[in-house]
Amino acid sequence: MIEAVLLEGSLETGLFDGGFKLVPALTLAAMLALFLGVGWFFRVAAVDDMWVAGRSIGSIENGMAIAANWMSVAAYLGVASLVAFLGYFGLAYVVGWTTGYFILLIFMAAQFRRFGKYTAPDFVGDRYYSDLGRAIAASTTLLIAFVYIIAQGNGLGLMAQYIFGVPYEVGVVLLMAITIGYVALSGMLGATKNMTLQYVILIGAFLLGLYATGWSQGWSTVLPFVEYGAQSTEIATEIDRQFTEPFQDAGYYHWVALCVSLIAGTCGLPHVLVRFYTADNERNARWATVWGLFFTLLLFMGTTAYAAFGTLLYEENVGPYTEMTGTQSDTLVVLTAFLADLPEWLVGIVAAGAIAAGLATTAGLFISASSAAAHDIYTNLYKENATQREQLIVGRLTILVLGAVVTYLALDPPALIAEVVGMSFALAGTVLFPVFFLGLWWEDATREGAIAGMLVGLFFGFGSIVNEVLPQYVDIGRDVIVPAFATVVPATSSSLVGVPAVMLTIVVVSRFTEDPPEDVKRLVRQCHSPEPMEKMQSAEDVATDGGTPADD
Amino acid sequence: MTREQSSIETDGGTDASVTGRRSESVDYLDAKINLFDPATPFMRDHLRLIWALFGVWVLFTFGPVTATFLATETMTGTHVLGFQLHYFLTALGSPIGALVLCAVYAWQRDRLDAKYGISHETESATESGTAVAADGGERQ
Numbered sequence: 162m163i164e165a166v167l168l169e170g171s172l173e174t175g176l177f178d179g180g181f182k183l184v185p186a187l188t189l190a191a192m193l194a195l196f197l198g199v200g201w202f203f204r205v206a207a208v209d210d211m212w213v214a215g216r217s218i219g220s221i222e223n224g225m226a227i228a229a230n231w232m233s234v235a236a237y238l239g240v241a242s243l244v245a246f247l248g249y250f251g252l253a254y255v256v257g258w259t260t261g262y263f264i265l266l267i268f269m270a271a272q273f274r275r276f277g278k279y280t281a282p283d284f285v286g287d288r289y290y291s292d293l294g295r296a297i298a299a300s301t302t303l304l305i306a307f308v309y310i311i312a313q314g315n316g317l318g319l320m321a322q323y324i325f326g327v328p329y330e331v332g333v334v335l336l337m338a339i340t341i342g343y344v345a346l347s348g349m350l351g352a353t354k355n356m357t358l359q360y361v362i363l364i365g366a367f368l369l370g371l372y373a374t375g376w377s378q379g380w381s382t383v384l385p386f387v388e389y390g391a392q393s394t395e396i397a398t399e400i401d402r403q404f405t406e407p408f409q410d411a412g413y414y415h416w417v418a419l420c421v422s423l424i425a426g427t428c429g430l431p432h433v434l435v436r437f438y439t440a441d442n443e444r445n446a447r448w449a450t451v452w453g454l455f456f457t458l459l460l461f462m463g464t465t466a467y468a469a470f471g472t473l474l475y476e477e478n479v480g481p482y483t484e485m486t487g488t489q490s491d492t493l494v495v496l497t498a499f500l501a502d503l504p505e506w507l508v509g510i511v512a513a514g515a516i517a518a519g520l521a522t523t524a525g526l527f528i529s530a531s532s533a534a535a536h537d538i539y540t541n542l543y544k545e546n547a548t549q550r551e552q553l554i555v556g557r558l559t560i561l562v563l564g565a566v567v568t569y570l571a572l573d574p575p576a577l578i579a580e581v582v583g584m585s586f587a588l589a590g591t592v593l594f595p596v597f598f599l600g601l602w603w604e605d606a607t608r609e610g611a612i613a614g615m616l617v618g619l620f621f622g623f624g625s626i627v628n629e630v631l632p633q634y635v636d637i638g639r640d641v642i643v644p645a646f647a648t649v650v651p652a653t654s655s656s657l658v659g660v661p662a663v664m665l666t667i668v669v670v671s672r673f674t675e676d677p678p679e680d681v682k683r684l685v686r687q688c689h690s691p692e693p694m695e696k697m698q699s700a701e702d703v704a705t706d707g708g709t710p711a712d713d
Numbered sequence: 714m715t716r717e718q719s720s721i722e723t724d725g726g727t728d729a730s731v732t733g734r735r736s737e738s739v740d741y742l743d744a745k746i747n748l749f750d751p752a753t754p755f756m757r758d759h760l761r762l763i764w765a766l767f768g769v770w771v772l773f774t775f776g777p778v779t780a781t782f783l784a785t786e787t788m789t790g791t792h793v794l795g796f797q798l799h800y801f802l803t804a805l806g807s808p809i810g811a812l813v814l815c816a817v818y819a820w821q822r823d824r825l826d827a828k829y830g831i832s833h834e835t836e837s838a839t840e841s842g843t844a845v846a847a848d849g850g851e852r853q
Contacts, residue, residue: 252803253778259808260774263815267763387805390795397797405800407789413782417775424774444826447819454812465804602748682746690741691755691831 172480174489176499180326185509189324192362192513193339196520199358220445222357224452227436229360231258231453232460233309233522234316237367237515239579240461241497242490244468245482246577248403250410250419251468254579255461257423257586262454265428266447272601272688274437274446280529281429281593282537288600289611290681292542297615299537301592304623305430305585306530307567312581313519313526314571319492320512320519333571340520341564344527356525359517364459366514369507370498371463374470377501386462389469396472401483404472415654419583422656426586429594464494471497491578530563531556575630583653584626591622591659599667604685610671614663621659625652755829762821766814773810777802 233239236258243251278284281302286295314333317340321332375381381388397405408416436453437446471493472482478500489496495515498508535556540547547555575581592615599606599614628642629652641647650658676682744752751757781788781799788799796805826832 249781249800249803252800255804256774256778256807260770260811263766263770263811263818266815267766267818387794390793390801393800394792394795394797405789405797407778407781407785407799413778416778420774420778444823447822451812451815451819454815458808458812461808462805602746604746685746686741686744689744689746689756691759691826691829692741 172484172486172489174475174479174496174500176489176492176496177322177326182324182326182505182509184506185324185512188506188509189513189516192517193343193520196343196359196517220449221452223436223445223449225360225456226356227449227453228456228460229356229363229518230436230522230525231457232360232363232518233582234313234515234519235522235579235582236457236460236464237363237518238316238319238491238494239312239577239582241464241467241471241493242487242577243579244465245404245472245493246485246487246490247410249405249407250416252465253416253419254423254583255465257420258427259454259458259461260420261424261427262450262457264424266450269428269597269601270437270446270450271443273597274443275688275690276601276684280532280536281597282533284600285593285596285611285615286537286541288681288684289596289606289608290678291608291612294596294608294611294615295537296542297612297619298593298596299533301588301615301619302533302537303530303563305589306526306533307563308585308588308626309526309582310523310563310567311571311574312578312585313523314568315574315581316491316578317516317519318571319488320495320515323492323495323512324509324516330572334568336516336519337564337568337571340523341527341560343520344524344560359520360456363514363517364456366510366517367460367463367494370494370503370511370514371466371470373503373507374474374497374501375466377503378470378474380470381466385466385470386459389466392473393469396469396476396482400476401481403483404469415651418651418654418657421660422587422590422654423583425590425594425656425660426588427590429589429592429597430586467494467497471500474500487577527560527563531559534559575633580653584630587653587655587659588622588626590656591663592618594656595660595663595667599664601685601688603668603671604682605671605676606667607671607674607677609674610667610669613670614667617666618659618663621650621655621662625650625655628652755825758825758828759822762818762825766818766821770811770814773814774807777806 240251240254240258243254245251273284276284276288278287280299282295282299285298286292314337317336318329318333321327321336322329325332325335327335371385372381375385375388380392393405397403403409411419436449472485474497475485475489475493476482495508495512498511535552539555540552544551576584595614595618596606596611600611625646628646629640631637632640632642741753741755744756746752746756748760751760777799781803785799788802789797791798793801
């Protein structure tokens, strides 16, 4: 399954034939020019604005930004790929990435917002009164962004291959360079405005391909999301059971483990959490989450329809769908439109939409990473009195270095797009989710508990990734380093084992170490107080500046 | 609920109600935070809501796959809208269920806010009318 990415199948789809395509290329150029133009229009210089957009965005707009941030190349191309490739097991991605929002909403969104910290490392550093904790959280944020962006580079490269007719490697380098230049210039306020715009453009492109395919083949009319039932069942009953057969590619345990990991990852991903600060007030933050899920569903439910349509078209035009290669399935969304004989400009728009999806998410990740480096590692640990200018320089350098390394690795990606993204989610879910959750809901969680917990989390979360990915780059004579570990704790699904282990560690260690200081406890309590806070106020201001008159 | 909501929103921002609430309010900074042991009436109500919806969520999220695991033949043999039942419940049921649950939670939280006299208007009072307009419009 993993090696399949690199093998060229014996069956050719013809998707990458035809060389440079002018109209799709112009569409892409127009999109990018629009993004950069809007980014320039909302350009900012202040560090505060760069990270949280001054907290002034309404809930529908913010919901679109949440959705756009979510809708990476993994969601746009990768999920359809896995549903087609792995059948029922692939649905765990759909379920995990959508239902996770609810946990985020009921347990964390409002509390996190009240805490009022820009980044995950800031939260850990302040809640657990520890610079070491901050450093571990910052490093984890960097690792997550790093793994995540590799998958984006992979998808961007494949799309460039279709549009420009260039080799995959050239496409990766070209588009990553464009993304990096874009992020460094526009900053978060520009990027936020862009993300709303990007959501509209990419969901439009995505649905255009789906609707056009459904219409042209006579399979669907106004709601393809629920109209592909006949096609899905036809593939399963008349061609090959594999398409919907439960537990064929992975058992019940793996299904649930993957789903739980993606849910925990949803709650632990810094670049999603940061969105809660940009809402006007708490109520808007809550409704923004509802809107965010709605906007995300349009995409995820479309991916399963794409998987059914694409598989059927592949069967009709190319050959047995069970012989589809990894690369072919990773381009399935575009391939579907291509095989449905839609006009080149239309297929081009679908491909350009995938690039927009990759750009939007990669931009958010680069910002998270640069803020972790500039704000949490450089300023807080190394140079307390760093000027804004210095912070900006460090942040931008981080983006450049990270971009270069990630581009190099994306040239030879370790797994299918959505699988790589799944790994970064599992990492976030295992390492960060427990410290966020207990930090917000249990005031007695201590510094020592959090540090021990995160280290245990890194063992499971990052250990499982190294266990499965390293042998692909370093020859050790077998596929995984410790096969038994990979069976119980798969790289994409480490949270089912990891989260309980980390939470237990935090609770036990906290019990045996000194209670957190009183001001930290007050900080946690303020996060749960129902009383509204001023727009730019954080829990810290209220809890320490005597914001409540009832104090004695 | 829209009626009572809007009536509260309109007077929620006045000074009288704010100071009135403040003087008789619980001191939330002295209330211990523990997920299983809520210390204030608001937290009790809030946690009851959270756990009830969480229970439904577990059913929606892991119910279809578990049912498929336990009764494979029935689930794959039954058809709904052309889909096999297990596929329908997993691919469509769980995600849509989560959306409904999110909306129910946000709506119930608005009601809790109303019950405890919490207004978010004061938060964005410094902003122009646009924030209020966006506030009212989004609930439809």
